[in-house]
Amino acid sequence: MLARTSLVALATALVALIGTPGCSVTRGQESVGEYVDDATITARVKAKWIESHDVDAAVIHVQTLNGEVSLSGFAKSGLEKGRAEEIARTTQGVRIVHNNLIIRP
Numbered sequence: 001m002l003a004r005t006s007l008v009a010l011a012t013a014l015v016a017l018i019g020t021p022g023c024s025v026t027r028g029q030e031s032v033g034e035y036v037d038d039a040t041i042t043a044r045v046k047a048k049w050i051e052s053h054d055v056d057a058a059v060i061h062v063q064t065l066n067g068e069v070s071l072s073g074f075a076k077s078g079l080e081k082g083r084a085e086e087i088a089r090t091t092q093g094v095r096i097v098h099n100n101l102i103i104r105p
Helices: 002-019 032-052 078-089
Strands: 060-065 068-075 096-103
Touching: 032 060, 032 068, 032 078, 068 078, 078 096
Parallel strands: 068 096
Antiparallel strands: 060 068
């Protein structure tokens, strides 16, 4: 019983630490709301890649800042590179996509 209680307490602590990131906003930085919006956009892009099966989401990275999405990493072909950009571009909230993917067979 004690082990189960300890496990529940540990899981709760991890959720609290992970779920509440510390943010400080200074001049020139995005607000907490904008940060959350950007994180949501990044998650949506990754999810759409996984659903499509056309893009290897494990080797392509996404960074979002103020609705601008930057893609980096490696694509297996020009088709995969183009598809990754197309999916990102059509994701809700994305203003512009910077495709910095490198094609590596």
